[in-house]
Amino acid sequence: MSADTFRLQKVLETFRSSLNENKEVYVKYYIAGWQELVTFMNSLGNVFSFISKDVVSKIQILENFLSGESGSHYVTIQSMVKYELENDLVDLTKRGSHPESGCRTLLRLHRALHWLELFLERLRTSTEDSKTSVMCSDAYNESLAQHHPWLIRKAVGVAFCALPGRDTFFEVLNAGDHAQVVALLGESLPLIAEVYQITEDLYAKNNLLELP
Numbered sequence: 001m002s003a004d005t006f007r008l009q010k011v012l013e014t015f016r017s018s019l020n021e022n023k024e025v026y027v028k029y030y031i032a033g034w035q036e037l038v039t040f041m042n043s044l045g046n047v048f049s050f051i052s053k054d055v056v057s058k059i060q061i062l063e064n065f066l067s068g069e070s071g072s073h074y075v076t077i078q079s080m081v082k083y084e085l086e087n088d089l090v091d092l093t094k095r096g097s098h099p100e101s102g103c104r105t106l107l108r109l110h111r112a113l114h115w116l117e118l119f120l121e122r123l124r125t126s127t128e129d130s131k132t133s134v135m136c137s138d139a140y141n142e143s144l145a146q147h148h149p150w151l152i153r154k155a156v157g158v159a160f161c162a163l164p165g166r167d168t169f170f171e172v173l174n175a176g177d178h179a180q181v182v183a184l185l186g187e188s189l190p191l192i193a194e195v196y197q198i199t200e201d202l203y204a205k206n207n208l209l210e211l212p
């Protein structure tokens, strides 16, 4: 299997590894989960490249923090929030001297993780006449759409029309037959949901949910 072949199992493994016994979220594994999702998006064709490019740029920002001189403060999302707030490294109300803080960058991926959770639950419970474009757009309208300007929403709508049908989508997930994919989604979703909720609670507690 080539390195750039998407594996749903790997998404499950990375999100499982991202949580420690203290319910802290390791940035390294959070990033790894997104890198695997980018591999999946790239397998869908160029129509999604504007999306994967944005995710890759945000992954790179977080990787740069993690490998930088303050990297020890970026090991977990919790330590990142603490460090950036204590050192005034976050633009809280308007974009200023820290336009691409770790907190703000991760928030964008966090919001997208909500979309993923909503979409995967729809996929898990879908029937043979379900449409991937409808499942994607319904999940998008319930989550990310509120954070995107009109032009982005329109571009996303066009991209959704290019999505493969449900059967092909299951095949591209590369996780066996439908029953095996549904089982793996059932195993993955609680982990994704837990990572999402821990991050949501952390950001809400620190009033970071609307970072510019």
Ligand SMILES: CCCCCCCC/C=C\CCCCCCCC(=O)N[C@@H](COP(=O)(O)O)[C@H](O)/C=C/CCCCCCCCCCCCC
Binding pocket: 008, 011, 037, 038, 040, 041, 044, 048, 050, 051, 054, 055, 108, 109, 111, 112, 115, 116, 136, 140, 144, 147, 152, 156, 173
């Ligand atoms: C486990 C099974 C895999 C199933 C398929 C999932 C594969 C894709 C996973 C996630 C894709 C969504 C990632 C979206 C990240 C968007 C981050 C964002 O909101 N960026 C905007 C804000 O950033 P700043 O400008 O403030 O820095 C950015 O402006 C917009 C970027 C481009 C548009 C993003 C649209 C997201 C659409 C979500 C549906 C993606 C469908 C992928 C194909 C299944």
